[in-house]
Amino acid sequence: MSLLKRILRIAKAEAHAIVDKLEDPIKVTEQGIRELKKQLNEAIESLAQVKASQIRFEKEVINERERAKMLVRRAEAILEKAKSGEISEEEAQKTVREILERAEVHERNARTLEEEAEKQKEVAMRLQAKIEQLRNTIAKYEAELKTLKARYATARAVKKINKQLAKVDPSDMISMLERMKEKVEEEEALAAAYEEIAKEEVEFKELEVETAQKLEELKKRLGL
Numbered sequence: 001m002s003l004l005k006r007i008l009r010i011a012k013a014e015a016h017a018i019v020d021k022l023e024d025p026i027k028v029t030e031q032g033i034r035e036l037k038k039q040l041n042e043a044i045e046s047l048a049q050v051k052a053s054q055i056r057f058e059k060e061v062i063n064e065r066e067r068a069k070m071l072v073r074r075a076e077a078i079l080e081k082a083k084s085g086e087i088s089e090e091e092a093q094k095t096v097r098e099i100l101e102r103a104e105v106h107e108r109n110a111r112t113l114e115e116e117a118e119k120q121k122e123v124a125m126r127l128q129a130k131i132e133q134l135r136n137t138i139a140k141y142e143a144e145l146k147t148l149k150a151r152y153a154t155a156r157a158v159k160k161i162n163k164q165l166a167k168v169d170p171s172d173m174i175s176m177l178e179r180m181k182e183k184v185e186e187e188e189a190l191a192a193a194y195e196e197i198a199k200e201e202v203e204f205k206e207l208e209v210e211t212a213q214k215l216e217e218l219k220k221r222l223g224l
Contacts, residue, residue, distance in 0.1 A: 026152060029145050033138060040134050047127040050120055057117035064110035071103035 075096040082092030 026145070026149060029141075029148075033141055033145065036134065036138050036141070040131065040138065043127060043131050043134060047124060047131060050124045050127060054117050054120035054124060057113045057120060061110045061113045061117060064106045064113060068103040068106035068110065071099050071106065075099040075103070 078087070078092050078095050078099070081087050082089050
């Protein structure tokens with residue numbers, strides 16, 4: 001049983017090693033940032049919807065209160081008519097009571113809607129805070145990724161150079177340089193030798209010419 005566990009652990013470790021080799025850490029990080037940006041966009045859409053609801057509730061509060069005020073003004077007008085004798089006091093009171101009840105319904109609606117608008121406002125504020133936090137997190141990760149990309153590129157370049165240098169055997173290089181040095185010295189010695197031979201050849205020819213001239217001069221003096 002213990003042997004089987006060890007085999008499974010080894011297989012698991014090898015599987016992780018293969019996955020690590022297959023996955024590009026930069027691409028994985030970039031994908032993570034893209035997912036965070038997607039979440040940010042979704043959060044912004046949710047915030048827009050919440051704010052839209054808040055605005056609708058606030059408008060409805062205004063509308064409901066305006067309706068209540070209109071009804072109150074109508075009730076006041078009816079009371080004025082009753083006072084002037086245009087309608088009876090009993091009829092006026094009954095109508096005013098009904099109108100004020102309707103006005104109160106609108107006022108209650110306005111208070112309820114106001115509470116809902118306040119709740120939406122609180123939700124919007126919480127969402128806004130989370131969005132700002134997410135934005136800062138994304139900006140931080142993008143900055144870190146940029147730095148890590150540069151470091152990763154540098155590390156790979158250094159690794160490549162070091163790998164190439166590791167293949168170079170200094171003793172082989174020294175041996176090659178020594179052989180090259182011997183070859184250069186040999187060539188330089190041959191060049192110097194040919195130069196001296198050339199000089200001797202020139203001097204010998206000059207001597208032959210000089211000897212010939214002296215011989216001719218001697219023949220002339222002797223009349224030969």
